[in-house]
Amino acid sequence: MSLYTGKILKVDLTTRQNEIIPLNQNWAEKFIGGKGLGFRYLIEELSPRTDPLSQENIIIFMTGPFAGTNIPSSSRTGIVTKSPATGTILDSHMGGTFAAELKFAGFDGIVISGRADHPVYLCICDQAIELKDASGVWGKGIYDSEALIEKELGNKKYKKALIGQAGENLIPFACIGTESYRQAGRGGAGAVMGSKNLKAVAVKGTGAVEVKDKKGFTRLYNEAYKEVLANEDNQWVMEEGTPFLVEPISEMGIIPVNNYTRGQLPDSHRISSKKVNKWTRHHRACFSCPLGCGKLTRTKTGMVEGPEYETLSVGGSNCGIERAEPIIRFNELCDDFGLDSISTGNVIGFAMEMTETGLHDFQIKFGQEDEYLKMPGEITCKKPGRGELLALGVKKLSDRVGGSEFAMEVKGLEFPGYDPRGAYGMGLAYATSDRGACHLRAFPAWDAGSYEIEPNVDVVVDQNQRFALKDSATICIFNHGFQVAEITGFLSAGTGKNFTEDEIYLAGERIWNLGRVFNIASGFSGKDDYLPERIHKEGLQNGPHKGKPFVKGDFAEMLRLYYEKRGWDENGVPTEETLERLGLLSVKDRFLNRGKQ
Secondary structure, X not given: OOOOOOEEEEEEOOOOEEEEEEOOHHHHHHHOOHHHHHHHHHHHHOOOOOOOOOOOOOEEEEOOOOOOOOOOOOOOEEEEEEOOOOOOEEEEEEOOOHHHHHHHOOOOEEEEEOOOOOOEEEEEEOOEEEEEEOOOOOOXXXXXXXXXXXXXXXXXXXEEEEOOHHHHOOOOOEOEEEXXXXXXXXXXXXHHHHHOOEEEEEEEOOOOOOOOOHHHHHHHHHHHHHHHHOOHHHHHHHHOOHHHHHHHHHHHOOOOEOOOOEOOOOOHHHHOHHHHHHHEEEEEOOOOOOOOOEEXXXXXXXXXXXXXXXXXXXXOHHHOOOOHHHHHHHHHHHHHHOEOHHHHHHHHHHHHHHHHHOOOOOOOOOOOHHHHHHHHHHHHOOOOOHHHHHOOOHHHHHHHHOOHHHOOEEOOEEOOOOOOOOOHHHHHHHHHOOOOOOOOOOOHHHHOOOOOHHHHHHHHHHHHHHHHHHHHOXXXXXXXXXXXXXXXXXXXXXXXXXXXXXXXXXXXHHHXXXXXXXXXXXXXXXXXXXXXXXXXXXXXXXXXXXXXXXOHHHHHHHHHHHHHHHOEOOOOOEOHHHHHHOOOHHHHHXXXXXXXX
16 A cells, blocks of 8 residues: 555564564554554554563554655654553654654564563664664663764664663653654653663665655645645744743743642743744754754753753743753753653652652752752662652652642643643543643643633544544644645545545544553543642632632533543443444454453
């Protein structure tokens, strides 16, 4: 089937054997690629009760159908595994060029199982597959490791996905980096690689992606480029990037400040794009994308691509840090160690509040820049004392030392940068996300101040499906204009099969429910669709939503309606009728039976 290479590479690190198998084309049609296709392969290969850090877990690198083509912002890599942070299904995504290079090498995805008996990295050069010794780079950060692997291979064309010391040390919020400054950040996929003694995957290819209807594909590209990508609506992405969000989100009263106690930052301009862009040296784009949202920023204290809004807020204002320079340095440290800056900033903010309230002395308070910048290193090496404690993540840390009522997490994944007390839809999105608190499963933050129940539920249900579809087509979230119609058109022209918009929209619903099936089989239920007690019991201390908690009864009604509209029962379990309509009933039955073996 054109657009796809038709091949999946399977690598067993224990036996050091690899196998090239045909892509299941029926799955490709129903689950598209990226998130969806990765979910389908994971659920086929894995027992639901598998320990995420055991050698029985698998990690999947999955491309999308448009990776390697000229479709802008479509060459992201979906990384799928069982999360060590939450125990849920996990898909985390990274930009850059890795996915395109994997397609050029002849593969739609890689499924990696087992555990090597010593540090290795996987090297793919077209159809030549080799496990190479990684002892020389084990213990090094992502920046040095990438440079050393490149030197050893003697070719700058290799694209690499790799971990830093955080992944090696099994920190549950360790990420996977590529091209130094881009990360598959959330949920701990880096720790899964570390548990397998897998330092990196390096890939280089000389092939190309076949398109069935080249004229039709090109016509659609030209239309879409002019109408939905290179337009005024996307100027902010090119000119300012996500730091642009700092000031409007603060004005809305939903930016996290001092562990989500306040929703406004009076001097938000000090960490906004106006400040950050003063240090921007040049822009960088992912494969075949004109937006160039990556901005290399250099100060006297460090250099990063970014920082993005989430780091500026959760890793900055949430920790009482109100200057851009230390946040840039914090971002640089997280990128090099291979830490998710969202989870890292959240757990530091939690520790700061614990100290200030006297519940536990972590010897760090809000706004203490010097101590704050010590934390990424202490967490990464699990330094005895506060480092090893913070390395647990917010949920497990609060279980150990207290403070669970203001531990800002869902299912073990720390909150991102939008307070749901001012945006009810974001609260529902966090609570029902397949991987825990996440703003990339639905994003109704722009409806801040809307406390209506059913309209917010409708938005989240619809966006769940649309976001699942985009993550499966591996279309960047910044490409706002590429929606169901555009994806349908490109799939039809690219493969020669006539898809309908209804079919493609249904695929998003199918993928969303497949993730729920995995989580239910892994032991999750409606009781895990919660928000922290702080959200329900305390109002924000400033801003337009001051003094207004998220009414618990409103949340319960939103959850009830959400389940109803999703076709799930009162416990949040997809009904047999829903699964049969989506073609998932046999998948669920086989998966559950495997878990009982």
